[in-house]
Amino acid sequence: MLEEVLEHLVRGIVDNPDDVQVEYVDNRRGQRLEVRVHPDDLGRVIGRNGRTAKALRTVISGVGGSGVRVDVIDVDRVGSDHGDRGDRGPRR
């Protein structure tokens, strides 16, 4: 259910809703929801000073996901072997 909530909330606020993927992961590091979006939408989902990501976490906690982490995954960086990381600037 939590995956579905998060997917719905994120799909509504991005330019590329069909690229939104949410995965529930439960391992020894704890429970978390991993969100992947189109690279152009990353800023949308994180928001200024992480505001939007924080709002997503708050709602997920509210509807039964307290203790479940919400991680926004930068698809462009994870698993990319390009040597172009330098020009992206610091992450928020």
Added chain:
Amino acid sequence: MSESENPDITADDAPADTAVELDEPAELDADANDTDEDDNEDTSGGLLVREGDIAADYLERLLDIVDYDGDIDLDVENDRAVVAIVGSDLLALVGADGSTLEALQELTRLAVQQKTGNRSRLMLDISNFRAQRRTDLQDLAASTAASVLADKEPARLAPMNPFERKVVHDAIGAIAGVRSESEGEEPNRRVLVLLDD
């Protein structure tokens, strides 16, 4: 509007002929009116109604997924779309001190902005939490103003979110002899009530 004018003008004419002649001008008028109204709608009430509709879709789907029963009421107040979710068991969506409500309002505004391209000032309420909070804050503003007037000393209120501060500023603004300011940075920004010189 134009539909009610045209029949009057041609009321004495033979119906069969005028019906055909009327069709075109009437349609042209209707088209012209439509574009005018659209322009108005984009700048005023229509846009706010649309904001409410988009927000309702977003929130209704959320209620479906979490399987909560709630009715969504839409309104426009003071140039804002107002969306209220009413239901018996929605406290989870309000959260401690309304934190979940604030988060949901933030996301709903973004969802609206995503569709309209305009920043939204939409106000979300759930189970009358804001309405109750507003009443409490108005009471607080009144009692604080009374003590400031009596003690001739400024009073500093607890940190509040922007909605709460606005309610207090509005309430203080309506009381003679006192004024209010905000000080500090979020999330510790608070209202200061002072004597009005």
